[in-house]
Amino acid sequence: MEVLVTRQINKYFYEPEKFQVLKEINLTVNRGEFLSLVGKSGCGKSTLMYVLSTMDTDYEGQLEIAGQKLTGKKQDELSAFRNEHIGFVFQFHYLLPEFTVLQNVMMPALKQSKYAREDIRDKAMHRLKTLGVEEHAHKPSNKLSGGQQQRVAIARALINDPDIIMCDEPTGNLDTYNTHLVFDIFRQLTSESNQTIITVTHDDEFASKTDRIVQMSDGRVVV
Amino acid sequence: MAGNRFQLTFEIAKVHLLSKPKQTIIAMLGVTFGIAMFIALVGLMTGLNDFTEDITMTSAPDIHIYKDITKPRQSILQQIYPNDMVWVYHQKPKNELTKVRNAKKIIELIRKNELVRGVAPALSSQVFCNYGPVQLNGYILGVDIMEEDKLFGIKSKMKEGRIEELLANREGIIMGKGLAQKLDTKKGDRVVITTPEGYTMTLKIVGIFQMGIGVIDNVRCYANIGTVQTILQQDPSYITDINIKLTDRHLAKKIAAELEAKFDTKAEDWETANATFLTGVIIRNIITYAVSVTLLIVAGFGIYNILNMTIYNKMKDIAILKAMGFAGGDVKSIFMIQSLIIGVIGAMAGLLIGYGLSVLISKTPFNGGDIISLDHFPVNFDLKFYMIGVVFGVITTAVAGYMPSRKASKIDPIEILRGQ
Numbered sequence: 032m033e034v035l036v037t038r039q040i041n042k043y044f045y046e047p048e049k050f051q052v053l054k055e056i057n058l059t060v061n062r063g064e065f066l067s068l069v070g071k072s073g074c075g076k077s078t079l080m081y082v083l084s085t086m087d088t089d090y091e092g093q094l095e096i097a098g099q100k101l102t103g104k105k106q107d108e109l110s111a112f113r114n115e116h117i118g119f120v121f122q123f124h125y126l127l128p129e130f131t132v133l134q135n136v137m138m139p140a141l142k143q144s145k146y147a148r149e150d151i152r153d154k155a156m157h158r159l160k161t162l163g164v165e166e167h168a169h170k171p172s173n174k175l176s177g178g179q180q181q182r183v184a185i186a187r188a189l190i191n192d193p194d195i196i197m198c199d200e201p202t203g204n205l206d207t208y209n210t211h212l213v214f215d216i217f218r219q220l221t222s223e224s225n226q227t228i229i230t231v232t233h234d235d236e237f238a239s240k241t242d243r244i245v246q247m248s249d250g251r252v253v254v
Numbered sequence: 255m256a257g258n259r260f261q262l263t264f265e266i267a268k269v270h271l272l273s274k275p276k277q278t279i280i281a282m283l284g285v286t287f288g289i290a291m292f293i294a295l296v297g298l299m300t301g302l303n304d305f306t307e308d309i310t311m312t313s314a315p316d317i318h319i320y321k322d323i324t325k326p327r328q329s330i331l332q333q334i335y336p337n338d339m340v341w342v343y344h345q346k347p348k349n350e351l352t353k354v355r356n357a358k359k360i361i362e363l364i365r366k367n368e369l370v371r372g373v374a375p376a377l378s379s380q381v382f383c384n385y386g387p388v389q390l391n392g393y394i395l396g397v398d399i400m401e402e403d404k405l406f407g408i409k410s411k412m413k414e415g416r417i418e419e420l421l422a423n424r425e426g427i428i429m430g431k432g433l434a435q436k437l438d439t440k441k442g443d444r445v446v447i448t449t450p451e452g453y454t455m456t457l458k459i460v461g462i463f464q465m466g467i468g469v470i471d472n473v474r475c476y477a478n479i480g481t482v483q484t485i486l487q488q489d490p491s492y493i494t495d496i497n498i499k500l501t502d503r504h505l506a507k508k509i510a511a512e513l514e515a516k517f518d519t520k521a522e523d524w525e526t527a528n529a530t531f532l533t534g535v536i537i538r539n540i541i542t543y544a545v546s547v548t549l550l551i552v553a554g555f556g557i558y559n560i561l562n563m564t565i566y567n568k569m570k571d572i573a574i575l576k577a578m579g580f581a582g583g584d585v586k587s588i589f590m591i592q593s594l595i596i597g598v599i600g601a602m603a604g605l606l607i608g609y610g611l612s613v614l615i616s617k618t619p620f621n622g623g624d625i626i627s628l629d630h631f632p633v634n635f636d637l638k639f640y641m642i643g644v645v646f647g648v649i650t651t652a653v654a655g656y657m658p659s660r661k662a663s664k665i666d667p668i669e670i671l672r673g674q
């Protein structure tokens with residue numbers, strides 16, 4: 032069953048001059064799939080991820096996630112949708128530096144405000160534990176190492192049990208040990224809780240172990 | 255669970271403020287300073303206004319009836335040729351008496367009006383006061399001292415002697431403290447009074463009063479009506495002024511107009527008589543508010559700047575918050591809450607400091623000198639101004655915070671994330 036569908040997505044940049052960065056992207060991703068997006072630097076991977084993540088609405092074509100047509104929705108509706116259905120992991124960990132690790136992880140759930148604060152806290156602690164960083168829960172997030180921060184960012188992306196977790200080069204800054212760790216976590220998520228992962232990567236070995244590799248070249252999906 | 259969501263924006267705002275304590279405190283101090291100055295200034299200004307208004311009003315009649323000899327009169331030519339175009343330029347004033355006709359009758363009639371608290375007849379004249387070699391200008395007021403006391407509370411203003419001594423003493427006089435000091439006289443001394451017409455009489459000082467206003471205390475003397483009629487060489491019906499106090503002084507304008515029409519004399523209400531004084535009050539108020547508003551606007555710019563800076567430094571955080579599902583409105587409220595916290599705490603501190611300053615000012619010794627008898631600054635502690643201060647402060651910070659907050663809400667997260 033598909034969780035994400037795109038139809039004929041085109042996108043242009045107008046600065047410094049008009050050029051088409053995404054060309055006729057037709058992509059279908061199934062629930063529980065672990066998909067990697069690869070391609071040369073500058074081929075449009077990040078741009079596509081921003082479109083898929085609903086943050087970039089300036090495109091032509093159709094985007095549908097978890098059965099909802101998202102093209103044309105208002106910003107506030109998209110924010111609420113992201114909060115509920117999409118988790119993000121960036122290459123640079125992007126934790127909020129003034130908050131503790133635990134506060135960072137709890138934040139999307141507090142924003143959603145579907146559950147009581149105590150339950151959210153328990154869930155966040157549980158996530159931190161499965162990711163092996165629970166002993167840092169009360170430290171300021173910027174006091175952690177890169178690998179630890181990336182795991183905290185993953186815990187944060189998972190807190191609302193999103194349908195899709197989108198990652199843009201999540202292991203780009205990590206050593207082999209941490210890269211393996213992240214891969215194992217993703218694997219587990221797709222196989223055990225049937226969540227979907229779409230991740231951009233430059234790491235061929237990493238990509239080769241995923242369920243499906245989508246190759247991009249010059250704004251097009253080639254395989 | 256909406257409370258939960260507000261709690262979250264509030265917490266984020268709090269963390270932002272606490273993570274830059276120096277900046278936060280500086281922003282608050284701007285508001286604090288503005289409000290404190292407002293409270294101190296407005297307290298002092300209105301305190302002074304109220305004080306002077308109070309003593310001016312207690313020593314002045316609500317309505318003053320007299321004959322207006324400067325009133326333009328018809329020339330003889332105009333009387334003879336009433337239907338022709340006749341202009342007489344620069345008519346000389348007629349030599350006429352400033353007597354209020356039928357004063358006794360008028361007083362009786364006015365007294366019947368239940369809005370009137372008291373009516374007192376008086377006649378007055380410019381005089382020279384001589385004591386030894388010293389000669390000074392004075393103003394003698396012939397009064398029924400008991401009636402006068404009912405209107406202006408002379409009893410409580412007496413520094414030496416009692417007003418009853420004037421009744422007992424036909425040749426007595428009660429002198430203003432400033433005049434007595436300048437003449438270097440005291441109770442029991444005899445002073446020579448000379449009228450502009452050259453009539454001279456020696457009167458004995460039976461008491462000394464102080465109203466607290468230089469313009470009165472430095473010139474005025476009270477004597478019996480008969481005494482003044484004698485020195486002016488006028489008959490016993492001669493009255494130049496009728497002073498009226500009302501139960502409510504704000505009715506003065508209306509009642510004065512009625513009296514003027516009814517008795518065909520000039521009846522002047524206190525507002526008209528004290529127009530310059532009241533203009534002064536308005537100008538002082540304008541200055542107070544102008545200075546305070548300026549200070550608050552400066553504080554507002556401070557908040558605007560600091561919030562702009564915070565938002566600039568927090569672009570990345572804002573992008574992440576938006577990526578994880580915060581709507582533009584949530585981001586806006588995070589920063590609005592910050593500016594409101596700065597405003598509310600800053601304003602509260604401003605009230606406290608303003609109150610402290612007011613207390614200090616009210617304890618500062620101040621010599622009003624000749625003009626006004628004052629030993630400390632009068633300060634107004636009216637709660638109204640404290641409330642205006644808070645409302646002002648919070649509105650200023652809300653306005654100053656709005657633009658940066660709106661800008662923050664409009665930040666496009668991908669612009670920021672792409673830039674990294």
Ligand SMILES: Nc1ncnc2c1ncn2[C@@H]1O[C@H](COP(=O)(O)OP(=O)(O)O)[C@@H](O)[C@H]1O
Pocket residue numbers: 044045046047052070071072073074075076077078079672
């Ligand atoms: N904001 C932008 N304005 C104009 N061109 C851009 C902008 N962002 C990216 N590009 C261009 O779009 C192309 C795709 O960029 P990107 O999606 O970041 O590639 P990738 O992530 O695959 O390396 C590149 O040629 C890049 O220079």
Ligand SMILES: [Mg+2]
Pocket residue numbers: 076077078
């Ligand atoms: Mg990229």
